[in-house]
Amino acid sequence: MKKAIILVVMLMLAGMMLAGCGSTETKAPVKKIVIGLDDSFPPMGFRDDKNNIVGFDIDMAKEVSKRLKMDVEFKAIDWSTKESELNGKRIDALWNGMNITEERKKNVLFSDPYMESKxxxxxxxxxxxxxxxxxxxxxxxxxxxxxxxxxxxxxxxxxxxxxxxxxxxxxxxxxxxxxxxxxxxxxxxxxxxxxxxxxxxxxxxxxxxxxxxVGNYGVGFRKEDKELRDKVQTVLNEMKKDGTSAQISQKWFGADIVK
Structure with missing residues (x-):
């Protein structure tokens, strides 16, 4: 009888330990990318009549983040301070019809060009x-x-x-x-x-x-964030290949103008 009681107690303790282990288990934090933009730049990124940030670049960024299993936040910034916002790590990328220039390349790592700019x-x-x-x-x-x-x-x-x-x-x-x-x-x-x-x-x-x-638009990242840049570029290439970028372009421009 005494042995039986000891066995029951041991089983109860084991169960409590297992339950305790389960309760302390934590999930990996969800990664997020913060996109900086001028929210007065239609149709790339702007506010609609309900004050929601919408646009071609917004739809593209949402699809990329979805495929990368990342949350995305759109942060309106003063466009004249865009590089400071990026390199100060208040945002993770500049995605808003940003022209690729030799001067900007000194401080920003760009994606491949995705649209022509005149x-x-x-x-x-x-x-x-x-x-x-x-x-x-x-x-x-x-x-x-x-x-x-x-x-x-x-x-x-x-x-x-x-x-x-x-x-x-x-x-x-x-x-x-x-x-x-x-x-x-x-x-x-x-x-x-x-x-x-x-x-x-x-x-x-x-x-x-x-x-x-004549220039080109590109997505801008911090110089040291090559891994993030490459992940985003891989997805952009996939979206171009499977026709997703063409569909988003048709929605905003009535034609596929993505490079």
Missing amino acids: QLIFVLTGSPIKSSADLAGKVVGVQQSSIGDEVVTKDDQLKASLKDFKKYPDCISAFMDLKSGRLDAVVTDEILGRYYMSKEMGQYVVLEKPMGE
Whole structure:
């Protein structure tokens, strides 16, 4: 009888130990990628009428993070401080129609190019401006620290000929001033400009000759985050191959314009 009681007690203790082991078991933490973006850059990344961040790059990043089994957070930042945000580790990537340039490559590790980027001049319908030469004596606006800003700033002759050169925190503000007559022209990315034109039918005209060199968009990572960059690139390649990126492009642009 005594042995039987001891056996029961031992079995109970063993069960409690097993239960205890189970209760202290912890799951591996879910990994998350924080994407920095200018949330006023349609159709790549912007806020809809319900204040949700949406866009082509948003859909692409969501699909990539899903396939990598990572959570994703979209963080609106001041685009002029994008490299500081990235290298200060407040974000993990810049994914928002970011042009790949030699200057940016010094501080940022880029994905392969995924879309072509042109800087074009946008004016009001009926404007006498027909080329970049006609900008002399005019007021021109750009987004601060954008490629449009760089293109105008680096063209000493063009910049010197302008009546005024205004820089805005986002392109939408520049287009609002163009519409109100405070600007004569806006220099910005073709994709954003054409999207804005489509929402304001008949109010704007685009000059088709690009300003500066034709560039490309890429996803930006910290220089030391090659492993993350390579994982994202592998998934982007898979999405290109299986047609997912084409479907997302059709949704936002009505055509497959992904490289």
